[in-house]
Structures are given as C-alpha cells and as structure tokens.
Amino acid sequence: MRRRVVVTGLGVVSAIGTHVYQFWESLISGKDGTKEITVFDASPYSNKRAAEISGLDLGSHFSKRELRRLSRCDQFGLIAFREAWKDGRLDRDPVEKERVGVLLGAGSGGILSMERYFRDLYSGRKRASPSLLVSYSLATTTDLIAIEAGLKGPRNTTATVCSSSSVSIGVAYEMIQMGLAEVMVTGGSDSLCEVSFSGFNSLKLIDPESCKPFDKRRKGLILGEGAGILILEELGHALRRGAPIRAELLGYGICADAYHLTAPEPNGEGVERVIRSALAHAGLSPEEVDTINAHGTATPFNDISETRGIKRVFGERAKEIPISGIKSMIGHCLGSAGGIEAVATVLTIEKGVIPPTIHYEVPDPLCDLNYVPNQSIKREVRIALSNSFAFGGNNACLVFGKYISNGKRSFR
Amino acid sequence: MIGKEDERVLITGLGIVSSVGIGREEFWRNCLSGISGIKPIQRFETSPYRSQLGAELPEIDFKQWIRPSNLRRMDRIGKIMVSAVKLALEDSGMDLSREDPNRIGIAIGTGLGSSNTVDLFFRSLLKEGPTGAQPLLFQTAVPNAITSHCAIEFGIRGVNLTFSHKEVSSEMAIAFAYQQLKKGRVDIMFAGGGDELSEPLYHVYSRLGVLSPGRGEGEEGMRPFDRKRNGIVLGEGGGILVLERLDHAKQRGARIYGEICGVGGSGSTDGVLRYDLKGEAIARAMFLATNDLELVDYISAAANSTPELDRAESLAIQNVFGERIKGISISSLKSMIGEFDGAGGLRACALALTLFHQIIPPTVGTVDLDPLCGLNVILEKPQKREIRSALLNGCSNGGSNLSLWFKSWSQSEVL
Numbered sequence: 001m002r003r004r005v006v007v008t009g010l011g012v013v014s015a016i017g018t019h020v021y022q023f024w025e026s027l028i029s030g031k032d033g034t035k036e037i038t039v040f041d042a043s044p045y046s047n048k049r050a051a052e053i054s055g056l057d058l059g060s061h062f063s064k065r066e067l068r069r070l071s072r073c074d075q076f077g078l079i080a081f082r083e084a085w086k087d088g089r090l091d092r093d094p095v096e097k098e099r100v101g102v103l104l105g106a107g108s109g110g111i112l113s114m115e116r117y118f119r120d121l122y123s124g125r126k127r128a129s130p131s132l133l134v135s136y137s138l139a140t141t142t143d144l145i146a147i148e149a150g151l152k153g154p155r156n157t158t159a160t161v162c163s164s165s166s167v168s169i170g171v172a173y174e175m176i177q178m179g180l181a182e183v184m185v186t187g188g189s190d191s192l193c194e195v196s197f198s199g200f201n202s203l204k205l206i207d208p209e210s211c212k213p214f215d216k217r218r219k220g221l222i223l224g225e226g227a228g229i230l231i232l233e234e235l236g237h238a239l240r241r242g243a244p245i246r247a248e249l250l251g252y253g254i255c256a257d258a259y260h261l262t263a264p265e266p267n268g269e270g271v272e273r274v275i276r277s278a279l280a281h282a283g284l285s286p287e288e289v290d291t292i293n294a295h296g297t298a299t300p301f302n303d304i305s306e307t308r309g310i311k312r313v314f315g316e317r318a319k320e321i322p323i324s325g326i327k328s329m330i331g332h333c334l335g336s337a338g339g340i341e342a343v344a345t346v347l348t349i350e351k352g353v354i355p356p357t358i359h360y361e362v363p364d365p366l367c368d369l370n371y372v373p374n375q376s377i378k379r380e381v382r383i384a385l386s387n388s389f390a391f392g393g394n395n396a397c398l399v400f401g402k403y404i405s406n407g408k409r410s411f412r
Numbered sequence: 413m414i415g416k417e418d419e420r421v422l423i424t425g426l427g428i429v430s431s432v433g434i435g436r437e438e439f440w441r442n443c444l445s446g447i448s449g450i451k452p453i454q455r456f457e458t459s460p461y462r463s464q465l466g467a468e469l470p471e472i473d474f475k476q477w478i479r480p481s482n483l484r485r486m487d488r489i490g491k492i493m494v495s496a497v498k499l500a501l502e503d504s505g506m507d508l509s510r511e512d513p514n515r516i517g518i519a520i521g522t523g524l525g526s527s528n529t530v531d532l533f534f535r536s537l538l539k540e541g542p543t544g545a546q547p548l549l550f551q552t553a554v555p556n557a558i559t560s561h562c563a564i565e566f567g568i569r570g571v572n573l574t575f576s577h578k579e580v581s582s583e584m585a586i587a588f589a590y591q592q593l594k595k596g597r598v599d600i601m602f603a604g605g606g607d608e609l610s611e612p613l614y615h616v617y618s619r620l621g622v623l624s625p626g627r628g629e630g631e632e633g634m635r636p637f638d639r640k641r642n643g644i645v646l647g648e649g650g651g652i653l654v655l656e657r658l659d660h661a662k663q664r665g666a667r668i669y670g671e672i673c674g675v676g677g678s679g680s681t682d683g684v685l686r687y688d689l690k691g692e693a694i695a696r697a698m699f700l701a702t703n704d705l706e707l708v709d710y711i712s713a714a715a716n717s718t719p720e721l722d723r724a725e726s727l728a729i730q731n732v733f734g735e736r737i738k739g740i741s742i743s744s745l746k747s748m749i750g751e752f753d754g755a756g757g758l759r760a761c762a763l764a765l766t767l768f769h770q771i772i773p774p775t776v777g778t779v780d781l782d783p784l785c786g787l788n789v790i791l792e793k794p795q796k797r798e799i800r801s802a803l804l805n806g807c808s809n810g811g812s813n814l815s816l817w818f819k820s821w822s823q824s825e826v827l
Contacts (some may be wrong), residue, residue: 023658099663118534123538145745152693160559171573203547254573391557394572
C-alpha cells in the first residue's frame with residue numbers, strides 16, 4: 001500500500017520575492033527579477049544580467065559569525081526553510097524529530113565562497129580564509145538546516161544541478177514511502193557564482209537582456225538564485241496534527257535522455273518518457289492534467305524539445321493546456337529551480353491562478369502551444385505538472401494535485 | 413503475476429576501479445592479503461601539506477573499456493566511473509541489448525564529481541577572464557556529468573540520479589536503487605559511486621585539518637579503531653553494483669553475490685563538520701536497517717580513523733548489539749582504499765564479496781585496538797566464518813548516517 005504524501009509548508013527566497021506571499025504576488029503580476037549582477041564582478045562580460053536577490057537584509061537573519069561562515073547558498077536555504085517550517089506549523093506542533101528528514105537538491109552550492117578562497121590563494125594577494133571552505137560540500141545546506149532545527153531523520157543531497165531539486169522532491173517522497181520518515185524537508189537552494197555564469201556564457205546560452213521562454217526572439221537563459229523549500233508529510237501524520245494541507249504530491253518521474261552531455265534530445269522523446277513515467281506513477285491519464293510549469297529555459301533547443309515532448313504526450317489537447325515559463329521572472333536558479341517552481345506549482349493549485357510567461361511577444365512556429373503570455377489566468381487546477389531537465393538529459397517531472405480527502409479523482 | 417518474492421533485490425555484478433586493484437579478482441585478492449592502496453602521492457606536489465599520503469589509482473589504460481571517440485569527451489573521473497560500470501556489466505554477464513533501456517537505471521554518489529575539472533576551468537577563467545572559460549570543461553564540471561557519461565555510453569534511459577552528501581553519497585545511491593527495484597519501477601540498476609583525488613580537494617581537506625599527518629609508507633596513514641588513529645587519508649576510485657529484481661535475475665540465470673534487504677537512515681546535529689558524537693543516530697540507522705538483529709554476523713564499519721567517528725560508531729554498535737557484540741566481526745575497508753565521499757560503492761562491492769566467499773578482509777593498519785572501542789575487529793589476517801547477514805554503515809561529517817542490510821544468498825531460502 002502506497003502512503004499518501006501531502007505538502008504542508010512552503011518557503012521561498014527569490015529575485016521577485018523573499019516571502020511566499022510576495023513571491024506569489026510578483027509571479028501572478030508578471031514581475032521580472034532580472035538586474036545587473038553585483039554578487040561577483042561581471043564587468044569583463046558583455047552579458048551582465050541575472051535574477052539576483054537584492055534588498056534582503058541578511059544581517060537581520062544571521063549573526064556576524066554566521067555571515068562569515070555560511071555561503072550565500074546556505075543563507076538562502078536557511079531563510080526559506082525557516083519560513084516553510086513555520087508555515088507548516090512545525091515550530092509549534094510537537095513532532096518526533098527522529099521522523100523528520102532533509103533532502104535537498106544542490107547546484108553550485110558553496111562555489112561562490114570557494115571562488116573567493118581560490119581567487120585569494122592563486123593570486124597570492126591575500127591570505128585565503130579557511131572559513132570560506134566550510135561549505136565546500138554540496139551537502140552543507142542540507143546539514144545546516146537539520147542542525148538548526150534538530151532534525152534527526154535521514155538526510156541526503158541530490159546533485160543533478162538544473163533538475164536537482166525536482167529530483168530531491170522525488171527522492172524525499174520515496175523516503176516517506178520507505179518508512180524512513182514521516183516528514184521531509186525538501187527542495188533546494190543555490191546562489192549565483194562566476195563559475196556557472198562564465199560556463200553558461202561560454203556555451204553561448206545566456207540572453208543579454210531577459211529570459212524569453214518559447215518566444216521566437218529567445219537567445220538563452222538568465223541565471224537566477226534563491227531557494228524553494230517544501231515540507232512533505234505523510235497524510236495521516238499531517239491529519240493527526242491538523243496541519244494545513246496545501247496540495248498532494250501524487251507521483252514523480254526521473255529518466256535520462258542518454259543522448260548528449262549538454263543538448264536535449266531534439267524530438268522531445270526524453271520529455272515524453274519522463275512525463276509519462278510521472279503520470280503512470282501517479283495513476284493518472286494525460287487527460288487529467290490542467291497545467292504545466294515548464295522547464296522553459298529559453299534556450300533555443302530546450303523550448304523546442306519540451307514543446308515536442310508535451311505534444312507527444314497530450315496530442316491535440318496539448319494546445320489547450322496552459323504552460324507557464326516562470327524562469328522569465330525568476331531566472332534559471334539551477335539547484336533550486338525545481339524547488340522554487342514546485343512552490344509555484346503548489347500555489348497555482350491552491351489559488352486557482354496560473355502564472356504567466358513574461359516577455360512573450362513573437363510566437364515561434366516550432367513552439368506553438370498556450371504559454372500563458374504575459375497575463376496570469378484564473379482557472380481551477382486539480383492536477384499540475386512541474387518539469388525540470390538538466391545537462392546530460394537528466395529529466396524530472398513532478399505531479400501535484402489538489403488534496404481530496406478520499407483520494408478519488410473523477411475522470412473527466 | 414509478480415509475487416512478493418520477486419520484489420527481492422539481488423547483487424549480480426561488481427565493477428571495481430580501486431587503488432587496491434582493478435576488477436573483482438585483483439581487488440579481492442589484495443583485500444584478503446591486506447595490500448593497502450595508501451602510498452605517498454605521485455600525481456601532484458605534496459610538499460606544501462602536512463600529509464603526503466593518498467590512495468591513488470595506478471595508471472590505467474581506459475581504452476580497454478571505452479571507445480576512443482567517447483573517451484575524448486570524458487575527464488578522468490568520467491573515465492573511472494564509466495569503466496566501473498563497464499566492469500560491473502561484464503561481471504554480471506548481462507547482454508544489455510536484450511534489455512529494455514527504459515527499465516534500466518543508474519544512481520551514483522560522488523563528492524564533487526570532477527573537482528579537478530572545476531579547478532582547471534576556474535584557473536583558466538582567472539587567468540584570461542571570460543574568454544578563458546572553456547565550454548568543454550564546463551560541461552564535464554557538473555557533478556552529474558559522470559552519471560550522464562554512463563547513461564550515454566550504455567544507453568541507460570531509466571531513472572538517473574547523482575547524490576552528493578559527503579561520506580554517505582554512494583550508500584544513498586544504493587538505497588535509492590534498492591527502493592526503485594523493490595517498487596518495480598526498473599528491472600536493473602547500476603548503483604554505487606566514486607571520486608577522484610585532486611589537488612584542490614586535497615588542499616581543502618588539508619586546510620580543514622582532517623587529514624592524517626602521516627608521512628610514511630603503506631598503512632601508516634589510516635588505522636580505524638586504533639588507539640593512535642589521527643585522521644583520514646584521501647583516496648579515489650569507483651565501485652558499482654549491478655542490482656536486479658529476483659524475477660529478472662532468475663530468468664537469465666544470473667550469478668548472485670548477495671541480497672539487499674533493508675535500509676536505515678538517521679541524522680545527528682552536532683555540527684556541520686562533526687560526526688554523530690554520541691553514536692545515537694548511527695545506532696538508530698543500524699536498528700532501522702534490519703528487522704532481525706540476531707542474523708547480523710558482520711559489520712563493514714564506516715570507521716575512518718578519526719578519533720570522533722570510530723568512537724561514536726563503536727558506541728553505537730555496542731548499544732545496538734549488547735551482549736552479542738563479541739560474536740559480531742567488524743572491519744573497515746577504508747584503511748586500504750582511503751576515505752572519499754563516493755567510497756560506499758567500493759565498500760559495498762567488498763561486502764558483496766565477503767558474503768559470497770564467507771570471508772572477511774582484515775582492517776589493515778590497525779595494530780593497537782583502542783579499548784574504548786571494545787569491538788571484535790578483524791586484524792592482520794582475513795577471517796573465515798559463517799556470515800548470514802551484514803550491515804554496511806555510512807556516516808558523514810555533518811551528521812547523515814545510513815545503514816544498508818545485506819544478506820548472504822546461500823543463507824536465503826532456496827527458491
């Protein structure tokens with residue numbers, strides 16, 4: 001018997017909002033978080049823009065010592081975690097800490113701190129401070145969250161970068177299935193850093209002005225940063241403590257293109273397989289899907305292969321399904337992209353509003369679906385998918401649904 | 413009709429690229445003879461560091477396993493992991509062309525994957541600015557590149573995961589693979605992990621003060637449970653298990669090394685660079701992994717020659733097994749292969765061989781057992797004994813603990 005897993009808490013830090021309510025308002029009003037980069041010196045680059053987080057008073061969240069030792073990624077992760085923990089009322093309800101685990105996805109992790117360390121070391125200008133190395137491992141944010149809240153359940157970190165935190169949500173779901181935990185803190189955190197920026201820049205995958213998913217003028221992605229944290233909980237556990245149930249995680253799919261190290265499989269075959277695998281796992285048919293939160297990076301190839309994959313699954317009905325590309329607003333947050341987008345997907349179900357794809361002006365004949373251009377739409381959403389794809393064709397798809405107490409979903 | 417029996421998860425192939433030996437036979441022979449891979453490091457200059465030791469791989473001709481056209485796209489850790497998968501596949505005797513690629517998955521655990529590539533990329537960027545950023549380096553710098561290389565090389569199109577959680581990365585990959593097979597989402601999983609020893613990684617560990625200050629030859633550097641243990645020696649290598657569901661293994665008449673029967677996980681919260689100080693979380697992980705503690709005859713310990721972890725793991729084992737402790741054999745492979753985040757793959761391979769041959773390799777380097785640890789640690793010579801089932805412990809600094817329960821196949825009921 002499969003245990004049902006529900007979402008009982010959300011936390012988010014992003015370029016368009018550092019609280020869930022603020023993030024949601026920005027998302028449905030189509031706010032763009034893109035700005036000039038300040039977190040590292042971007043002056044030597046011709047592209048200088050990213051969805052960087054600004055206006056967040058880190059000093060109000062952390063002590064001086066913490067600010068010195070925690071990487072930017074750790075800081076975002078902790079802030080989003082604190083919000084999710086509170087949101088799920090886990091700060092007030094007595095829970096058995098041995099039954100609460102943490103499973104996050106990571107991308108660049110502490111690389112920003114490591115860059116500072118190795119820049120000092122290799123230039124020989126300054127003594128490189130070992131406190132910058134505390135976050136050398138991709139596991140650090142995960143461990144810090146558990147340590148802060150005294151969580152003694154199982155703990156791990158996924159490292160598939162662009163799909164990491166979607167994958168982590170799938171693995172967290174399995175931890176609950178295995179009976180290893182009743183509650184899982186999941187999602188991910190990531191920060192901008194020069195290594196990622198220069199890498200995507202060298203692959204010519206960065207758009208100089210804005211991220212324009214599915215638009216014919218799209219030139220590539222805009223990098224972003226932030227954290228998206230979800231509290232997953234076994235249904236009975238959530239009901240017993242009267243927790244607020246935001247949505248149900250019905251299933252997930254993870255698969256590989258096995259095609260190329262960076263390029264997606266062009267015909268959308270891998271996208272098709274991962275969506276089908278997720279739906280089969282959730283016990284749903286394609287007819288039941290109301291909306292899709294797309295991976296939508298706005299790279300020329302991703303958007304075509306994702307569109308093709310969606311058409312392969314949904315056939316004629318593909319044109320009717322609203323598809324949001326919210327990276328147009330928050331950027332591509334790499335290790336936290338899937339987490340932040342999962343938060344958005346849960347809110348979409350809860351609020352009955354589908355966020356738009358902004359900067360959408362010129363249709364591309366190869367991307368001919370309904371991408372919710374520029375304006376959010378109000379609509380009841382019972383089932384929503386969230387797609388994430390990564391380098392190497394590491395695909396993931398999550399299926400969220402409105403929580404229905406008897407679990408019976410009527411086939412439309 | 414698939415019955416409960418068919419949900420059982422079996423180990424049917426081993427792929428080993430280690431400093432102790434390449435391939436199952438050489439590795440096992442050297443394990444039993446107690447030949448450690450730890451030596452003074454050759455690949456880079458170690459004079460700036462307090463320690464000069466590492467468990468490095470020998471020079472390997474990867475062309476014997478990987479086609480030259482594919483070899484060109486891989487960095488060193490990519491080659492190591494693809495070779496480990498190739499060796500595991502050959503060892504399993506499976507013909508992949510007869511399998512549905514969508515029903516084959518892979519899960520790999522690694523620390524930073526290609527730490528050397530990240531460093532090369534960064535140095536070139538520092539030197540030359542934006543134009544110094546090399547796209548070919550960048551695409552292999554991501555930790556999941558190693559898993560992608562394997563998926564592309566062998567056409568593995570099912571579930572594909574990369575875990576990176578310090579010293580429990582590979583243990584988690586195996587635990588996840590086990591769950592996928594049990595739930596029937598795949599028929600075959602390649603699971604394990606690996607890492608490479610690189611200077612930047614060595615530098616980081618050295619600055620964080622966790623390396624054993626050993627300067628000598630052979631086993632001086634690492635001695636789990638020894639009174640004089642003083643830190644870890646970094647190692648490298650890759651270890652991959654082929655895992656299959658019973659129905660699938662039976663159908664093709666596979667050789668069976670052992671069975672995976674349970675997973676237990678827990679966390680401790682003593683600090684971001686601290687192990688589980690009291691051993692309570694480690695005990696919980698072991699307790700959760702098995703439903704019959706009486707069947708446990710051997711534990712492949714996570715003990716890595718740090719004062720902290722070895723003591724905590726000892727306490728945990730004492731607490732879980734109480735009076736039975738004298739009857740349980742303990743050893744740690746880490747003083748032979750060194751410590752690294754993805755070491756669980758090789759440790760799991762060694763445990764599968766231990767169960768298959770019913771013989772336990774010695775804990776090399778340990779001479780003077782710490783009485784505080786109070787365990788029946790196998791020293792000097794391998795121990796031949798009945799092993800009905802065993803635990804593989806994984807414990808990371810920062811406080812994640814996983815324990816995997818392995819059963820000997822000959823001891824399972826006959827089908």
